[in-house]
Amino acid sequence: MKKTIALKAALLVAAAAIVSTPAAARDQINVVGSSTVFPFATAVAERFGKGTSFGTPVVESTGSGGGLKLFCSGTGANTPDITNASRRIKASEVELCASNGVKEIVEVKVGYDGIVLANSRATAPLAVDIKDIYNALAKEVEVDGKIVANPYTMWNEVNPALPATKIEVLGPPPTSGTRDAFVELVMEEGCDMFPAIAALKDSDKDRHSTVCKSVREDGGYVEAGENDNLIIQKLEANADAYGIFGFSFLDQNADKVQGATIGGKEPTFENIADGAYPVSRSLFFYVKKAHVGVIPGIEEFLAEFTSEGAMGEDGYLADKGLIPMPEDEMAKIRDDVKNLNPLSM
Amino acid sequence: MPSPASSILRSGPTKRSKAETRFKMYGLAAIILSLGFLALMVTSIVVRGTGAFQQSFITLDVAIPADVDVNDINAPNWGGVLKKALRERFPDAKSRNDKRSLYRLVSSTAEFTVRDAVAANPALIGTTAPIAIRASSDIDMLIKGNVDLELPENQRRVTDQQAAWLTDLQQAGVVETSFNKQFFTGGDSREPEQAGIWGAVVGSFLSLMVCFTLAFPLGTLAAVYLEEFAPKGRISQIIEVNINNLAAVPSIVFGLLGLAIFLNFFDLPRSTPLVGGMVLALMTLPTIIIASRASLRAVPPSIREAAYGLGASKVQTTFHHVVPLAIPGMLTGSIIGMAQALGETAPLLMIGMVAFIVDIPSGVLDAATALPVQIFLWADAPDRGFLEKTSAAIMVLLGFLIIMNIIAIVLRKKLEVRW
Numbered sequence: 206m207k208k209t210i211a212l213k214a215a216l217l218v219a220a221a222a223i224v225s226t227p228a229a230a231r232d233q234i235n236v237v238g239s240s241t242v243f244p245f246a247t248a249v250a251e252r253f254g255k256g257t258s259f260g261t262p263v264v265e266s267t268g269s270g271g272g273l274k275l276f277c278s279g280t281g282a283n284t285p286d287i288t289n290a291s292r293r294i295k296a297s298e299v300e301l302c303a304s305n306g307v308k309e310i311v312e313v314k315v316g317y318d319g320i321v322l323a324n325s326r327a328t329a330p331l332a333v334d335i336k337d338i339y340n341a342l343a344k345e346v347e348v349d350g351k352i353v354a355n356p357y358t359m360w361n362e363v364n365p366a367l368p369a370t371k372i373e374v375l376g377p378p379p380t381s382g383t384r385d386a387f388v389e390l391v392m393e394e395g396c397d398m399f400p401a402i403a404a405l406k407d408s409d410k411d412r413h414s415t416v417c418k419s420v421r422e423d424g425g426y427v428e429a430g431e432n433d434n435l436i437i438q439k440l441e442a443n444a445d446a447y448g449i450f451g452f453s454f455l456d457q458n459a460d461k462v463q464g465a466t467i468g469g470k471e472p473t474f475e476n477i478a479d480g481a482y483p484v485s486r487s488l489f490f491y492v493k494k495a496h497v498g499v500i501p502g503i504e505e506f507l508a509e510f511t512s513e514g515a516m517g518e519d520g521y522l523a524d525k526g527l528i529p530m531p532e533d534e535m536a537k538i539r540d541d542v543k544n545l546n547p548l549s550m
Numbered sequence: 551m552p553s554p555a556s557s558i559l560r561s562g563p564t565k566r567s568k569a570e571t572r573f574k575m576y577g578l579a580a581i582i583l584s585l586g587f588l589a590l591m592v593t594s595i596v597v598r599g600t601g602a603f604q605q606s607f608i609t610l611d612v613a614i615p616a617d618v619d620v621n622d623i624n625a626p627n628w629g630g631v632l633k634k635a636l637r638e639r640f641p642d643a644k645s646r647n648d649k650r651s652l653y654r655l656v657s658s659t660a661e662f663t664v665r666d667a668v669a670a671n672p673a674l675i676g677t678t679a680p681i682a683i684r685a686s687s688d689i690d691m692l693i694k695g696n697v698d699l700e701l702p703e704n705q706r707r708v709t710d711q712q713a714a715w716l717t718d719l720q721q722a723g724v725v726e727t728s729f730n731k732q733f734f735t736g737g738d739s740r741e742p743e744q745a746g747i748w749g750a751v752v753g754s755f756l757s758l759m760v761c762f763t764l765a766f767p768l769g770t771l772a773a774v775y776l777e778e779f780a781p782k783g784r785i786s787q788i789i790e791v792n793i794n795n796l797a798a799v800p801s802i803v804f805g806l807l808g809l810a811i812f813l814n815f816f817d818l819p820r821s822t823p824l825v826g827g828m829v830l831a832l833m834t835l836p837t838i839i840i841a842s843r844a845s846l847r848a849v850p851p852s853i854r855e856a857a858y859g860l861g862a863s864k865v866q867t868t869f870h871h872v873v874p875l876a877i878p879g880m881l882t883g884s885i886i887g888m889a890q891a892l893g894e895t896a897p898l899l900m901i902g903m904v905a906f907i908v909d910i911p912s913g914v915l916d917a918a919t920a921l922p923v924q925i926f927l928w929a930d931a932p933d934r935g936f937l938e939k940t941s942a943a944i945m946v947l948l949g950f951l952i953i954m955n956i957i958a959i960v961l962r963k964k965l966e967v968r969w
Contacts, residue, residue: 233917235820235821237902243906244740244932246906247740247906248740251739251740252659254909255662256624256662258624260909261908263821263905263917264906265821265904265906266904266905266906266927282819283813283817326705432929432930433932434937451932453932457932457933457934458932458934459704459706459707460697460698460701460706460707514629519646519650521658525740525932526932
């Protein structure tokens, strides 16, 4: 009989654990969002946890879109306090937030990140411009004034100056913020350089957007998953392949891969910082104002994140590959954060 | 004169024995091939991962300011104190860039090592004390021979100047590579040199405890009822098919279920081992039920009949005789189910356990991560130093899995009753 009693007791304990758990207030900050901002947010979180008496914030990597969805699901201890994003919040997301009671959001720009097209150091670096990348990777391109399915299979068909190797580019899948930014900064830029596609903008907006946003699916572009280390390993193994990923991975693996010059500009720290390198984007995080003062430490965390020692030119985030903002922009952001100025679209 | 039959008899055995040898060879080849793959995998992990068990330290003379108050240990600018110590050691670093690369010799959160050393020994205040500081991951990689100084300077993370400083330090005998205790006792960190596995181990342990307390009683009771008490009919058949089906459902589905029910409906806290354990319990339940039913079925009917014959009731028969005999099999099944749960990441993704968590969890309601999740996160980190940490964490996980499987085998061998 003893065993049955033991079993019953175990069941009771388990049931009690489920029932008696209230949605207790948290004592640490909860951060979700972009995998691109993740390495920076975690660095700040760790320092904040070690250097203050607050608990170390929990940082989840959910992707920009997923993070904003969670963030906008409401207020209260069971919803995140901060979400990271590798793109700006959309008007539709602000509406979603507002409809769930998240009315005041503080936007904080963290800095810049470059997106690079890189290949193995075993072959020569590529020198392309945005038009070439569009031609190499779009699903449909313009040939002799007509929009046709992408006929190019070799780089030198795109541009005779490029090497005679097969077009094979490993890049992030559509769920990734890096992919969103790549499409916005390269594909949508590139497509309007062709008169027939640009003309579509007036005649057929939907078609224009499809043509500009579609990446080829015939093997020229390989969706390599969200793990950028994997892309670098594959580039090392295949000297003719190219990869698309964030600047911080290039920075860490400069002995294995090299970045292609785009429009004559190399993807270096300096070129991205002063805007000369064309494929760079802003990184953000968003704070739920209703949680400030409720969850302990949010204000202090914001102060740490925006401090000179973190976000500044010589800060530890720059060591992690974040490209800092110019001085005056940073001053404005610090001011916004201090006063918790809510976002207005 | 040989008859046709005797010719078959003469040639037959050779032909058949040849077929047998061939078959044996196929089997042997299959085993050798799979062992070869396993050996390849394990060696590549071990070769990559052993470095993580070693860490380089640089002993620096740090001047601790006299005005430090032990009760307000976070107040002083420890970063400044450490940077000053580095500048005094290498006064030739004058330009801003030189100073920056000088500071990068040591771990970027090393200032807290100085703080903790002072907090542990307040007598250091106002003195100049030698303190062993963790070398930064880049320098650690150089010391371990993973950086090729032959490459042009802009293609590696360590500059010539830093390498020269390091040589200078090494000649002074203050660079030491020793066992990386923090890897086994620390929580996660953004810095490869500071990162530890203990937080993830505790998180996995707590989740498995919750999983076991829920799944074992539920699973075994369900099995006992289904096997001993349930009327055999259409309904019990449908239940059986469904249980077998559940065992094959991809684990991510249980994660989604956990998100919808435990987090959104019951409002349980996100990222906690409580929810993680509950989701894993859902996942392991079918495994435990199936294994328990099999072991109940293996108890010979003669035991039950003997009990009935002596006038025992059905419940008495079941709990006094059948279940105790089936317990070893049930335990083995549960341990194998637990081992499966230990290796899961997908369901934990949905409930927020795939997160950067530094603090070691102290209970099932604290945010925590799990061992396989830690591996996943480190594999995704840009820093080169995490490469070896990833492999080392895989070794730790494999170690735990082997231990659990050995326990299962030993238990079975010890408790098994042969009929």
